[in-house]
Amino acid sequence: MSFPWANEYKPSHPFMQWMDDRLPLPRLVYNSVGAGYPVPRNLNYWWNFGFMALVCLIIQIVTGIILAMHFAANDTVAFDSVEHIMRDVNWGWLMRYVHANGAAAFFVVVYVHIFRGFYYGSYKAPREMVWLLGVVLFLLMMATAFMGYVLPWGQMSFWAAKVITGLFSAIPMVGEPLQQWLLGGFAPGNATLNRFFSLHYLLPFVIVGVVVLHIWALHIPGSSNPTGVPVKSESDTVPFFPYFIAKDGWTVGAFLFFLAAVTFYAPNMLGHPDNYIPANPMSTPAHIVPDWYFWPFYAILRAFTTDFFFIPAKLMGVLAMFGSILIWFLLPWLDKSPVRSASYRPLYRKFFYVLLVAMAVLFYCGGAPAEEPYVVISQIAAAYYFAHFLIILPIVSAIERPDPLPYSITEAVLGEDESAALSPAE
Amino acid sequence: MAEEAVTDAPELAAGDGVRRRDFINIAAVSVAGVGGLSTLVPLISQMSPSADVLAQSSTEVDISAIETGQAIKAVFRSQPVFIRNLTPAEITEANEVAVASLRDPQTLAERTLKSKENWLITMAVCTHLGCVPLGAGEGESRGEFGGYFCPCHGSHYDTAARIRKGPAPLNLEVPDYEFVSDTVVKIG
Amino acid sequence: MIRILSILVGLFFTVALAWSLLTGLLNFELPHTVEHEFHEHPKELHLASDGAFGKFDRQQLQRGFQVYKEVCAACHSLRHVAFRDLAALGYNEAEVKAIAVGYQVDGIDPNTGEATTRVGMPTDYFPLAFPNDVAARAANNNAIPPDLSLMTKARHNGAAYVYSLLSGYQDPPAALPEDNRPGEGLYYNPYFANLNLAMAPPLNEGIVSFGDGTKSTVEQMSKDVAAFLVWTAEPKLEKRKQTGLPVLGFLLFATILGFLSYKSIWADKKKKKG
Numbered sequence: 001m002s003f004p005w006a007n008e009y010k011p012s013h014p015f016m017q018w019m020d021d022r023l024p025l026p027r028l029v030y031n032s033v034g035a036g037y038p039v040p041r042n043l044n045y046w047w048n049f050g051f052m053a054l055v056c057l058i059i060q061i062v063t064g065i066i067l068a069m070h071f072a073a074n075d076t077v078a079f080d081s082v083e084h085i086m087r088d089v090n091w092g093w094l095m096r097y098v099h100a101n102g103a104a105a106f107f108v109v110v111y112v113h114i115f116r117g118f119y120y121g122s123y124k125a126p127r128e129m130v131w132l133l134g135v136v137l138f139l140l141m142m143a144t145a146f147m148g149y150v151l152p153w154g155q156m157s158f159w160a161a162k163v164i165t166g167l168f169s170a171i172p173m174v175g176e177p178l179q180q181w182l183l184g185g186f187a188p189g190n191a192t193l194n195r196f197f198s199l200h201y202l203l204p205f206v207i208v209g210v211v212v213l214h215i216w217a218l219h220i221p222g223s224s225n226p227t228g229v230p231v232k233s234e235s236d237t238v239p240f241f242p243y244f245i246a247k248d249g250w251t252v253g254a255f256l257f258f259l260a261a262v263t264f265y266a267p268n269m270l271g272h273p274d275n276y277i278p279a280n281p282m283s284t285p286a287h288i289v290p291d292w293y294f295w296p297f298y299a300i301l302r303a304f305t306t307d308f309f310f311i312p313a314k315l316m317g318v319l320a321m322f323g324s325i326l327i328w329f330l331l332p333w334l335d336k337s338p339v340r341s342a343s344y345r346p347l348y349r350k351f352f353y354v355l356l357v358a359m360a361v362l363f364y365c366g367g368a369p370a371e372e373p374y375v376v377i378s379q380i381a382a383a384y385y386f387a388h389f390l391i392i393l394p395i396v397s398a399i400e401r402p403d404p405l406p407y408s409i410t411e412a413v414l415g416e417d418e419s420a421a422l423s424p425a426e
Numbered sequence: 427m428a429e430e431a432v433t434d435a436p437e438l439a440a441g442d443g444v445r446r447r448d449f450i451n452i453a454a455v456s457v458a459g460v461g462g463l464s465t466l467v468p469l470i471s472q473m474s475p476s477a478d479v480l481a482q483s484s485t486e487v488d489i490s491a492i493e494t495g496q497a498i499k500a501v502f503r504s505q506p507v508f509i510r511n512l513t514p515a516e517i518t519e520a521n522e523v524a525v526a527s528l529r530d531p532q533t534l535a536e537r538t539l540k541s542k543e544n545w546l547i548t549m550a551v552c553t554h555l556g557c558v559p560l561g562a563g564e565g566e567s568r569g570e571f572g573g574y575f576c577p578c579h580g581s582h583y584d585t586a587a588r589i590r591k592g593p594a595p596l597n598l599e600v601p602d603y604e605f606v607s608d609t610v611v612k613i614g
Numbered sequence: 615m616i617r618i619l620s621i622l623v624g625l626f627f628t629v630a631l632a633w634s635l636l637t638g639l640l641n642f643e644l645p646h647t648v649e650h651e652f653h654e655h656p657k658e659l660h661l662a663s664d665g666a667f668g669k670f671d672r673q674q675l676q677r678g679f680q681v682y683k684e685v686c687a688a689c690h691s692l693r694h695v696a697f698r699d700l701a702a703l704g705y706n707e708a709e710v711k712a713i714a715v716g717y718q719v720d721g722i723d724p725n726t727g728e729a730t731t732r733v734g735m736p737t738d739y740f741p742l743a744f745p746n747d748v749a750a751r752a753a754n755n756n757a758i759p760p761d762l763s764l765m766t767k768a769r770h771n772g773a774a775y776v777y778s779l780l781s782g783y784q785d786p787p788a789a790l791p792e793d794n795r796p797g798e799g800l801y802y803n804p805y806f807a808n809l810n811l812a813m814a815p816p817l818n819e820g821i822v823s824f825g826d827g828t829k830s831t832v833e834q835m836s837k838d839v840a841a842f843l844v845w846t847a848e849p850k851l852e853k854r855k856q857t858g859l860p861v862l863g864f865l866l867f868a869t870i871l872g873f874l875s876y877k878s879i880w881a882d883k884k885k886k887k888g
Contacts (some may be wrong), residue, residue: 001826041776041883053675062469066469068470069472069473070472070476080694083694083763083764084476084478086848087477087479087694087699087849087850088477088479089470089476089477090468090471090472090473090476090477091467091468091471091855092472092476093848093850093854093855094466094468094857095472097854101634117749219479230803238712238883242451243879243880243883244880245881246451246872246875246876246879247876247880249454249458249872249876250454250869250872250873250875250876251877253458253865253868253869253872254869254874256865256869257862257865257866257869258867259546260861260862261858261859263858263861264854264855264858264861265666265855265858267854273767273768273769273770273772274768276606276764276768276847277764277768286807303631303634304630304631304634305634305637305638305757306633306634306637306638308629308630308633308634311636313634315629320627320630320631323623323627326621327623330616330620333616333617334616334617334620336617362886371645372638372642372644372645373644374641374644375638376635376638376642379631379632379634379638381636382631382636383628383631383635384629384631386627386628386631387624387628389620389624390620390621390624390625390627391620391621391624391625391628394617394620395621395622450871450874450875450878451875451878451879453871453875454868454872454874454875455875457867457868457871458868458872461864461865462870464864477698478696478737481698481736481737482737483695564739591768
């Protein structure tokens, strides 16, 4: 599965030899995140976010298991049990703030990771499976984060549960019964809270499983790189250990610094004050919004304000919101340009930056109240979003003239590659 | 980053360079280890009793209704406590035992407060494995020595709640307590 | 094939959005409400607990607690706070006990099992001002006085909000439309979201007399209550800030060390091969 020059695992101790013959776990580690995994030497810092996402997942699972020891998933006491964690449990405030802000940090990291993929064409052959699993991971993350947000049973929790399950009621015929089935009632209640808690505890472990597949699939072709040129020779790669462990290591330190700064000095900055008010089914807060990491998709949902022929606006919005992520699954087949990296695709690069701007606009509008001018602005941005992936990308990849690529990674890094002279010109 | 190729860097004296490099790597890994270990502190101590649980650590009991020869169970730190008003006969019986022969040698006087020797206050938690012994309620078995009897594994306690027979290693524990008034005792 | 399909789907969504956009533009109207015009953002408030090195001013918290106890507590509960927590305000064990004894809490008669009340103990929580929402509504002109434990975290810029609201009652401006003038039992306050508040101005000068000789102006009492409610909302605030500094210092140090280690490991790969 790897390059022929990959280092071979050699057990140094008789015990490790014994182990290797029976359960080659050390060999697996060595070949996946050790010296046995050759990585393109030219990876830039945008490639560090995958490892950071793994760190985030671990932080969330550890703090989450701890919070579950003190949290009570019952609608009469859930809110109070969170306050119990904040006030009386030893270091409980730290656990909760790390978990809440860690979720936000996880999304920051994963958004960068995804947009790294967009820019450098990481979804293209032979890495389609890595990409598809990545989109699955993102969907699982969103589901997990949403259900976690419901657990403190504050006003925002309650109304998030109501509004998000309300999306399913847009489906013709089965919508209403489906929503009641999801909630276990006519409105969010104890049944909802309990099932969300159960699933919020389960899904992270499903995520761990898919992460294993994601990394496995990555190790078949090996990592992509900023030039998009495939690895040609040993001088193009360095072993993951120690080179990328060292690089990932210090950036994780920097990442933790920012996470700690927010956790200790602005722990409620990313939260919503209304979630410190206990859930009240009788009154909706004046301005309800999901957590910030859902804002772009929330903006898309709200952008559809008019019925489109026979399709109601509500259904249109729901279709578009789910569709906006599901279209990522098609990306490897929509963009058929043979060149991966946007660094050598002048036309695509321009559209990529427009997409970034559109995404930023959607972010902003998703968090703003549902009133003008935000609605009109988000409609323009959402229209670009769909046009970008579904119309522009297929056309650009057909008509674009890419810039010349370097011969190899080594040439890109060092300015020359001895082996280039030996091989016939392309 | 990848592009910033350093050209013509002066060669370090081999030995010196290697040593300094090793040092910085070892230091980095050690510091990361220290960081990892210190995060264990909150991760572990969160399981200790929380502030609200620790705060429930004293309780006041009205003992005016306990007649001589009777006992009640009160609650202290979520566990039962025996409060027994000993009869003169039980006191005599307890004082006649040769202390040196006991598994956990203690006199009755050591287990009660001065001038309140008839009030025997002990945890109702068997020192073997933590069951609640019988003997406080009306008609319950008081064991072979007339005190308490733990039915789980057959530990017998005498009238001073001292272990006399069975697997329990120690006498029933006497919690800290004081008499707030003649009729109210504060445990803890 | 897939690309032709995708272009069609893309057109479907973009045209639907363009349609929404068009109808939106035809009826385009920027929102304008009286609340937008007359509502004011909270006044600036600086507390000792602000900032990375912030610490509670215990004297101020005690004053704030006194105002809560003598004024606010008539209608507002503090259900997440226990008497034992007051030790953090600088009260000693006996003082905490004395405060607790001053309250009646729910209990049962040990002989009959009937619901009754007993004097508070340090482990008890502040009793609720009203037994339930219906009672709270009935006693307060149909408005429920919210619990104050988390108030400063449950509002944007909460401490400043509490301070501004308490000290911000005023006569309605002349320009205020008739529909937005306070009705029966309502009071104009520009810091409140819909401008008219069911709570009568609770503070007036000298309503409490502070033990430490501080003059009890409305301004002073509002600040003190805001500070007290910052504490009730997050009693661990001080510990959080104190823990943060060494953690950040350590992470900075570890990151720099990690960076140097990274540089030294990559040194030979960054060099041009001879």
